Amino acid sequence: MKIVVQKYGGTSVSDIKKIKKIALNIKKLKKTGVSIVLVVSAMAGETDRLIKLINSVSDVPNEREYDQIISTGEKISSSLLVMALNEINVNAISLDASKINLMTNNIHSKASIVSIGTKEIKKYLKKKFVVVVPGFQGINSNNDITTLGRGGSDLSAVAIAGILKADRCELLKDDVDGIYSADPRLYNKAKKINHISYQEMLEMSSLGSKVLQSKAVEMANQLNIKIYVKSTFNNSRKGTLVMKEDKIPIKDKKVVSGITHDLKQAKISIIGIKDTPGIASKIFKPISQSGIIVDMIVQNISTEGETDLTFTVPKEDLNKTFKILRENKSKLSYKKLIKDEKIALISIVGAGMKIHTGIATRMFTSLAKSKINISMISTSEIKISCVINQTSCKKAVSSLHKEFGLD
Amino acid sequence: MKIVVQKYGGTSVSDIKKIKKIALNIKKLKKTGVSIVLVVSAMAGETDRLIKLINSVSDVPNEREYDQIISTGEKISSSLLVMALNEINVNAISLDASKINLMTNNIHSKASIVSIGTKEIKKYLKKKFVVVVPGFQGINSNNDITTLGRGGSDLSAVAIAGILKADRCELLKDDVDGIYSADPRLYNKAKKINHISYQEMLEMSSLGSKVLQSKAVEMANQLNIKIYVKSTFNNSRKGTLVMKEDKIPIKDKKVVSGITHDLKQAKISIIGIKDTPGIASKIFKPISQSGIIVDMIVQNISTEGETDLTFTVPKEDLNKTFKILRENKSKLSYKKLIKDEKIALISIVGAGMKIHTGIATRMFTSLAKSKINISMISTSEIKISCVINQTSCKKAVSSLHKEFGLD
Numbered sequence: 001m002k003i004v005v006q007k008y009g010g011t012s013v014s015d016i017k018k019i020k021k022i023a024l025n026i027k028k029l030k031k032t033g034v035s036i037v038l039v040v041s042a043m044a045g046e047t048d049r050l051i052k053l054i055n056s057v058s059d060v061p062n063e064r065e066y067d068q069i070i071s072t073g074e075k076i077s078s079s080l081l082v083m084a085l086n087e088i089n090v091n092a093i094s095l096d097a098s099k100i101n102l103m104t105n106n107i108h109s110k111a112s113i114v115s116i117g118t119k120e121i122k123k124y125l126k127k128k129f130v131v132v133v134p135g136f137q138g139i140n141s142n143n144d145i146t147t148l149g150r151g152g153s154d155l156s157a158v159a160i161a162g163i164l165k166a167d168r169c170e171l172l173k174d175d176v177d178g179i180y181s182a183d184p185r186l187y188n189k190a191k192k193i194n195h196i197s198y199q200e201m202l203e204m205s206s207l208g209s210k211v212l213q214s215k216a217v218e219m220a221n222q223l224n225i226k227i228y229v230k231s232t233f234n235n236s237r238k239g240t241l242v243m244k245e246d247k248i249p250i251k252d253k254k255v256v257s258g259i260t261h262d263l264k265q266a267k268i269s270i271i272g273i274k275d276t277p278g279i280a281s282k283i284f285k286p287i288s289q290s291g292i293i294v295d296m297i298v299q300n301i302s303t304e305g306e307t308d309l310t311f312t313v314p315k316e317d318l319n320k321t322f323k324i325l326r327e328n329k330s331k332l333s334y335k336k337l338i339k340d341e342k343i344a345l346i347s348i349v350g351a352g353m354k355i356h357t358g359i360a361t362r363m364f365t366s367l368a369k370s371k372i373n374i375s376m377i378s379t380s381e382i383k384i385s386c387v388i389n390q391t392s393c394k395k396a397v398s399s400l401h402k403e404f405g406l407d
Numbered sequence: 408m409k410i411v412v413q414k415y416g417g418t419s420v421s422d423i424k425k426i427k428k429i430a431l432n433i434k435k436l437k438k439t440g441v442s443i444v445l446v447v448s449a450m451a452g453e454t455d456r457l458i459k460l461i462n463s464v465s466d467v468p469n470e471r472e473y474d475q476i477i478s479t480g481e482k483i484s485s486s487l488l489v490m491a492l493n494e495i496n497v498n499a500i501s502l503d504a505s506k507i508n509l510m511t512n513n514i515h516s517k518a519s520i521v522s523i524g525t526k527e528i529k530k531y532l533k534k535k536f537v538v539v540v541p542g543f544q545g546i547n548s549n550n551d552i553t554t555l556g557r558g559g560s561d562l563s564a565v566a567i568a569g570i571l572k573a574d575r576c577e578l579l580k581d582d583v584d585g586i587y588s589a590d591p592r593l594y595n596k597a598k599k600i601n602h603i604s605y606q607e608m609l610e611m612s613s614l615g616s617k618v619l620q621s622k623a624v625e626m627a628n629q630l631n632i633k634i635y636v637k638s639t640f641n642n643s644r645k646g647t648l649v650m651k652e653d654k655i656p657i658k659d660k661k662v663v664s665g666i667t668h669d670l671k672q673a674k675i676s677i678i679g680i681k682d683t684p685g686i687a688s689k690i691f692k693p694i695s696q697s698g699i700i701v702d703m704i705v706q707n708i709s710t711e712g713e714t715d716l717t718f719t720v721p722k723e724d725l726n727k728t729f730k731i732l733r734e735n736k737s738k739l740s741y742k743k744l745i746k747d748e749k750i751a752l753i754s755i756v757g758a759g760m761k762i763h764t765g766i767a768t769r770m771f772t773s774l775a776k777s778k779i780n781i782s783m784i785s786t787s788e789i790k791i792s793c794v795i796n797q798t799s800c801k802k803a804v805s806s807l808h809k810e811f812g813l814d
Contacts, residue, residue, distance in 0.1 A: 016460065016463045016464055019464065020464070050483065053423065053483070053487065054487070054490065056423045057423055057426065057427070057487055057490045057491050057494065058490045058491070058493065058494050061490045061493075062486075062489055062490050062493050064500075065486035065487075065489045065490055065501055066486070066490075068482055068486045068501060068503075069482070069483050069486045069487065072479035072482060072483055075475055075476070075479060076457070076460070076476050076479055078475075079469075079472035079473070079475045079476045080460060080461070080464050080472075080476065082469055082472045083461065083464045083465045083468045083469050083472055083473075084464050084465070086465065086468075086469050087464065087465050093471075094472055094475060096475075098505070098550070099550070143505070143506070
């Protein structure tokens with residue numbers, strides 16, 4: 001039994017016309033003889049509508065009830081898709097988390113999948129039913145509904161593909177038709193990538209590309225499930241295959257696969273701080289304890305026992321971080337705090353960096369030629385990130401895209 | 408432990424402001440020391456929105472998926488109410504049908520309640536939590552969600568009050584504040600009824616008064632649970648108590664308790680049908696098999712072996728009924744079919760009819776004085792119904808209201 005797992009995102013099911021179109025595509029696919037499991041997101045806008053309702057009741061809503069509310073959208077779209085399939089004589093059934101024992105841990109709104117049962121799914125696949133699973137949700141050991149975080153339907157799909165030993169997991173999108181070498185909305189010479197490794201995709205996801213959820217890529221890597229990102233409605237267009245690096249055809253291997261940009265970070269500098277052992281821990285402990293994720297950290301060379309420290313946090317956490325630093329001013333004894341919200345994080349990602357040298361130099365030179373100043377640098381095995389001025393973002397993407405032969 | 412079960416209808420929870428107001432009322436009630444179970448409807452308009460979505464996908468939607476979709480509205484409003492209670496420091500939890508084992512039979516969209524577990528509810532009541540149950544829904548033996556039909560939250564509330572041996576079940580409404588002697592929107596001299604018997608309420612519900620669901624009244628009667636219908640937000644106003652007839656104070660006993668009208672019926676006449684044994688069965692069998700409920704039936708006196716037969720069906724089933732009759736024309740061999748959608752069903756309801764005579768005559772005379780023609784009559788132990796022209800509806804209500812001393 002060849003099993004295909006397909007996930008349809010919120011913009012793909014945003015209205016009934018689209019849902020009916022998807023049903024027709026699935027009918028065609030079913031005629032090829034494969035068994036089909038669909039994972040469906042909530043209709044675009046629905047989850048936001050529910051969150052708005054919740055926020056008008058409470059700033060710190062009860063987590064269990066929160067998940068109970070925001071999980072309803074996927075149930076609705078799943079059942080609508082089943083109805084649309086039935087209308088064109090395709091047998092289908094929706095099976096929610098409690099039906100397929102999609103168990104998670106107990107961390108509401110950001111739950112991790114622990115296990116998934118296959119009995120119910122396989123029972124209906126054997127009966128030639130299309131099985132539709134509401135994405136983004138599971139149940140905990142107390143049988144309460146949990147949700148997997150924004151983009152969590154990707155994770156549902158990959159996990160289900162893994163447990164069913166599906167050949168691959170198709171993530172169908174209406175707004176994009178694959179992974180691009182840069183954001184095509186920012187830079188129109190961006191090219192679709194045919195093959196990309198899990199590691200590269202992971203870096204791109206965490207560096208601002210919102211096409212795939214990081215957790216889903218991580219799980220696909222662990223379970224060795226190929227992810228195929230493609231267009232929902234344009235069947236003729238080829239998408240992007242996310243897979244093991246060593247299986248990628250040589251012709252598709254590049255030194256740098258993609259350029260990402262992230263405008264959602266802010267920079268904080270702590271000026272004139274005593275350069276004593278343990279000072280970094282004193283600064284970052286209260287920040288991380290508040291659940292704020294610090295990304296890049298740069299410490300200046302110390303002069304006369306004093307130093308400056310610069311780091312980035314998500315823009316939405318900027319005020320909270322400032323408040324924490326001010327509350328700890330006496331303990332930290334710094335001279336002043338500077339914030340900068342007008343930054344862009346520009347990164348180049350490529351598995352080729354592991355074997356090629358001089359990539360960083362090429363990046364810095366290329367940015368310098370475009371008169372772009374770099375204020376922070378961070379590197380890992382397969383990526384180099386620079387913080388630059390936000391207004392130079394587009395120029396940086398285009399010059400790096402050219403520099404690394406991606407145009 | 409004194410338990411109060413309250414049910415809030417859709418217009419009572421139609422926006423967040425109202426939900427917060429209800430939470431405040433409940434906080435006050437809780438301070439009196441009672442244990443509180445709330446049953447909540449979907450926010451007004453939500454169920455209609457979902458049905459519209461469904462209808463744009465399918466004319467005959469899959470019943471299981473249908474119930475899965477339309478049951479989401481009550482889950483959302485229940486969790487929102489829990490959040491609103493938490494905001495003002497009242498402990499609360501929502502427990503859905505699967506949590507409290509609210510089991511039903513397997514008739515989707517019109518399910519009947521089979522049993523309800525009390526363990527989970529009592530556990531949280533003991534912990535001093537307010538328990539909130541999404542109304543209108545249960546689960547069948549297959550663990551699929553079922554729904555109880557329009558107005559089904561009334562039924563949920565009465566059944567829960569019954570199983571918990573609650574003193575009474577309060578049904579709180581925003582659009583009405585009790586049961587009236589006639590529809591106050593049609594006739595402004597209608598008076599609120601302080602006490603009414605289950606039997607009278609049942610007749611009124613099935614004769615067009617939409618305040619309470621018939622099934623809920625029936626169950627309250629069986630379980631001997633008093634229903635108290637009152638205003639959600641106007642606490643000072645007294646509502647209506649639906650209870651056993653023999654417990655109603657003498658001063659509140661009337662010959663006729665209420666006048667109802669129903670504009671949702673249509674009349675069909677079959678002209679020139681052979682008056683042979685079994686003809687009625689031949690006519691009504693295929694109609695009832697299609698799930699159409701025939702209410703009144705009148706057969707004319709037969710002349711020369713031929714007769715006419717007139718009956719009423721819900722307006723929405725008129726075309727379907729006509730189609731069935733046409734399909735069976737050769738078998739039934741009638742001369743022609745006549746339909747009339749412009750009718751009103753006017754009824755007087757009162758337990759006093761059991762011991763008083765001449766009530767029917769007073770009704771007919773009163774209508775005749777107002778020059779209203781009666782085209783069909785039907786009686787039961789405690790009600791008399793007449794079909795009249797729709798345009799005379801208001802005049803009929805006012806003259807009967809006066810005639811039976813209800814003004």
